[in-house]
Amino acid sequence: MAEVAKGGTAVAIEQHLTGRTLVVRLQGELDLVAAEEFRREVEKALDQSGARTLLLNLSQVSFIDSSGLGAILGRYRRMSQQQGRVILVGAGAAVLPILELSGLLRIIAHYETEHQALAAS
Amino acid sequence: MAEVAKGGTAVAIEQHLTGRTLVVRLQGELDLVAAEEFRREVEKALDQSGARTLLLNLSQVSFIDSSGLGAILGRYRRMSQQQGRVILVGAGAAVLPILELSGLLRIIAHYETEHQALAAS
Amino acid sequence: MEVRNTMQLEIPAVPENVGVARLALGSFASQLNFTLAELDEIKVAVSEAVTNSVVHAYPEGPGPVVVTAEHDGRELMIRVRDSGKGIADVAQARQPSFSTDPERMGLGFVFMDSFMDQLEVESRPGQGTTVTMRKRCQAGQQPQAAAEEGSARSGG
Amino acid sequence: MEVRNTMQLEIPAVPENVGVARLALGSFASQLNFTLAELDEIKVAVSEAVTNSVVHAYPEGPGPVVVTAEHDGRELMIRVRDSGKGIADVAQARQPSFSTDPERMGLGFVFMDSFMDQLEVESRPGQGTTVTMRKRCQAGQQPQAAAEEGSARSGG
Numbered sequence: 001m002a003e004v005a006k007g008g009t010a011v012a013i014e015q016h017l018t019g020r021t022l023v024v025r026l027q028g029e030l031d032l033v034a035a036e037e038f039r040r041e042v043e044k045a046l047d048q049s050g051a052r053t054l055l056l057n058l059s060q061v062s063f064i065d066s067s068g069l070g071a072i073l074g075r076y077r078r079m080s081q082q083q084g085r086v087i088l089v090g091a092g093a094a095v096l097p098i099l100e101l102s103g104l105l106r107i108i109a110h111y112e113t114e115h116q117a118l119a120a121s
Numbered sequence: 122m123a124e125v126a127k128g129g130t131a132v133a134i135e136q137h138l139t140g141r142t143l144v145v146r147l148q149g150e151l152d153l154v155a156a157e158e159f160r161r162e163v164e165k166a167l168d169q170s171g172a173r174t175l176l177l178n179l180s181q182v183s184f185i186d187s188s189g190l191g192a193i194l195g196r197y198r199r200m201s202q203q204q205g206r207v208i209l210v211g212a213g214a215a216v217l218p219i220l221e222l223s224g225l226l227r228i229i230a231h232y233e234t235e236h237q238a239l240a241a242s
Numbered sequence: 243m244e245v246r247n248t249m250q251l252e253i254p255a256v257p258e259n260v261g262v263a264r265l266a267l268g269s270f271a272s273q274l275n276f277t278l279a280e281l282d283e284i285k286v287a288v289s290e291a292v293t294n295s296v297v298h299a300y301p302e303g304p305g306p307v308v309v310t311a312e313h314d315g316r317e318l319m320i321r322v323r324d325s326g327k328g329i330a331d332v333a334q335a336r337q338p339s340f341s342t343d344p345e346r347m348g349l350g351f352v353f354m355d356s357f358m359d360q361l362e363v364e365s366r367p368g369q370g371t372t373v374t375m376r377k378r379c380q381a382g383q384q385p386q387a388a389a390e391e392g393s394a395r396s397g398g
Numbered sequence: 399m400e401v402r403n404t405m406q407l408e409i410p411a412v413p414e415n416v417g418v419a420r421l422a423l424g425s426f427a428s429q430l431n432f433t434l435a436e437l438d439e440i441k442v443a444v445s446e447a448v449t450n451s452v453v454h455a456y457p458e459g460p461g462p463v464v465v466t467a468e469h470d471g472r473e474l475m476i477r478v479r480d481s482g483k484g485i486a487d488v489a490q491a492r493q494p495s496f497s498t499d500p501e502r503m504g505l506g507f508v509f510m511d512s513f514m515d516q517l518e519v520e521s522r523p524g525q526g527t528t529v530t531m532r533k534r535c536q537a538g539q540q541p542q543a544a545a546e547e548g549s550a551r552s553g554g
C-alpha cells in the first residue's frame with residue numbers, strides 16, 4: 001500500500017491505492033476549510049491514480065457540516081461521470097446523523113469497516 | 122472495586138477504593154472550573170473512605186493549568202498532614218511538561234501506569 | 243429569560259474563523275445540560291450560520307461577523323450577524339436544496355432549522371443578515387455531556 | 399506585523415468562560431504553523447491570563463473580560479484585558495510563587511512568561527489590567543499541528 005498524497009491543515013488526509021480503489025482516511029473536522037483541502041488533495045490523487053473506486057474512511061472525522069457534505073457529493077459526481085463509485089466507511093455518532101438527514105446515504109453506500117467495504121465492492 | 126463517587130461537569134471524575142488507596146481517574150480539561158469540582162468530590166471521597174493513599178490517574182487529562190495544579194497540591198497538603206500520600210499516574214504530553222515546570226514532581230511521585238504505582242506503594 | 247451568561251465574538255468573515263466560532267460556542271453551550279448529540283447539533287448550526295456569512299455575505303472581501311450568545315441555564319440563544327449583501331427572498335433561501343452557489347448543497351438553513359428549536363432569519367439587501375437560533379435543554383443541575391463521556395469511557 | 403487575521407471575544411469574568419476563551423484562542427492559534435506542543439503552551443497562557451481576570455480582578459462580582467488576538471501568519475499576539483481592581487506592584491506579582499490568594503500557586507505569570515516569547519503586563523489600581531503576549535512560529539506555508547496529529551495516528 002503506497003501513500004499517494006498527504007496534506008492538510010484542518011483535516012489530516014491519508015491516502016493510498018489498493019487495486020483500483022483509492023482509500024482516503026480523513027481525520028479532524030470536515031468544515032469549510034477542510035472541505036476545500038479535501039477537494040484539492042483528492043482531485044489530485046484521483047487524477048494521478050486513475051482509481052475506479054473512491055473509499056472515504058470517516059471513522060476519525062469528529063465533525064461534518066454541509067460544506068463537508070458538499071465536498072463528498074462533489075467527488076461522488078465526478079466518479080459517477082467516469083462510471084466509478086464512492087463508498088463511505090465508519091461514520092460515527094457525530095457524522096452519521098448528518099449523512100442521513102442530508103439524503104446522501106440514499107445515493108452513496110456506507111459500511112462499518114474498510115474490510116466490509118472492500119469485500120462488497 | 123466499589124465506585125465511591127462520580128461527579129462532574131467539566132471533568133469526568135471516576136473514583137474507587139482499592140485496599141486503602143483511593144484511585145481517582147480524571148478525564149477532560151483540568152482548569153479553574155474542573156479544579157473546583159475535583160476538590161469538592163475528592164475531599165468528600167477522602168472523608169468517607171479514610172484512604173491513606175490518593176492515586177490520581179491523569180492519563181485522560183488533556184489540559185492542565187495552574188488552577189488544576191493547585192487542586193492537586195491542595196490534596197497533597199491534606200494527605201501529608203494525615204501521614205498519607207499522593208501518587209500521580211500517566212500524565213501525557215499536554216500535562217507532564219506543566220507538572221515538571223511547576224516543581225510538583227519534586228514532591229509527588231509519578232508513575233506511567235496504575236499497576237506500577239500500586240506495586241511501588 | 244434571566245441571563246446567566248453571555249458572550250460576544252467578533253471575527254472577519256474568512257473560512258478559518260468558522261472553526262473559532264464553532265469551538266467557542268460549543269464550549270459556551272456545554273455550560274448547559276445538553277447531551278453530547280445536542281452539542282454536536284449546536285456546533286453544526288453555528289458552523290452553517292457562520293459559513294454563510296463567510297461564503298455569501300461579502301463578495302467584495304471579508305467584512306465582520308459578530309456572534310453573540312446567552313443562556314439562562316435552560317435555553318441557549320445564538321445570534322450570528324453580518325453587514326453583508328443580505329438576502330432578497332428569505333423564504334426561498336430557506337427552502338431545502340436552494341443555493342445561489344452551484345458548488346453548495348443548500349442545506350445550511352435546513353440544518354439550522356432541524357438542529358435548533360427555533361430559527362429566525364432577518365435580512366435586508368445591502369444591509370446584512372441576522373440569524374437567531376434557540377435551543378432548550380432538559381432541566382437539571384449539571385451539564386450531562388461530561389458525565390456521559392465519562393461513563394462511555396470508564397472501564398472500572 | 400501585517401495583520402492577516404484578528405478576533406475579539408468579550409465574556410463576563412466567570413469561571414465557565416475560561417474554557418470558552420481557551421478553545422477559541424486555541425483554534426485561532428492553530429491557523430499558524432505551531433506544533434501541537436506549542437498550541438498546548440498557548441492554551442495554558444490564555445487560561446492563566448483569563449483565570450486571573452476571573453479570580454482576581456472583580457472581587458465585587460464579575461465584570462467584562464476582553465480577549466483580542468491577531469496574527470500575520472508568523473507571529474501571534476494575544477491580549478487579555480479587564481477593567482477590574484488592577485495590580486499595585488506588577489513586578490512583585492510576576493515573581494514565581496507570589497499570590498495574594500493562599501489557595502493559589504502564584505504560577506500564572508510564570509507560565510505565561512515561560513510559554514510565550516513575550517509578556518507585557520500593564521495595570522493601574524482601580525483601572526484594570528491588560529496582559530499582552532506574543533509567540534512566533536516556524537516559517538512555513540501550512541500549520542504543522544494537523545499533519546502531526548495525522549502521522550501520529552496513521553497506521554497504514
Ligand SMILES: Nc1ncnc2c1ncn2[C@@H]1O[C@H](COP(=O)(O)OP(=O)(O)O)[C@@H](O)[C@H]1O
Pocket residue numbers: 066290294295297298299324326327328329335336340341342343346347348349350351352371
Ligand atoms: N449571510 C448571508 N448573506 C447573504 N446570503 C446568504 C446568507 N446566508 C444565506 N444566504 C443565501 O441563502 C442561500 C441558502 O443558504 P443555505 O441554506 O445555507 O445554503 P448554501 O450555503 O449551501 O447555499 C445561499 O445560497 C445564499 O444565497
Ligand SMILES: Nc1ncnc2c1ncn2[C@@H]1O[C@H](COP(=O)(O)OP(=O)(O)O)[C@@H](O)[C@H]1O
Pocket residue numbers: 187446450451453454455480482483484485491492496497498499502503504505506507508527
Ligand atoms: N487581572 C488581575 N487583576 C488583579 N490582580 C491580578 C490580576 N492578575 C494577577 N493579579 C495579581 O497577581 C498575583 C499573581 O498572579 P499569578 O502569577 O497569576 O498567580 P495566582 O493567580 O496563582 O495568584 C495574583 O495573586 C493577584 O494578586
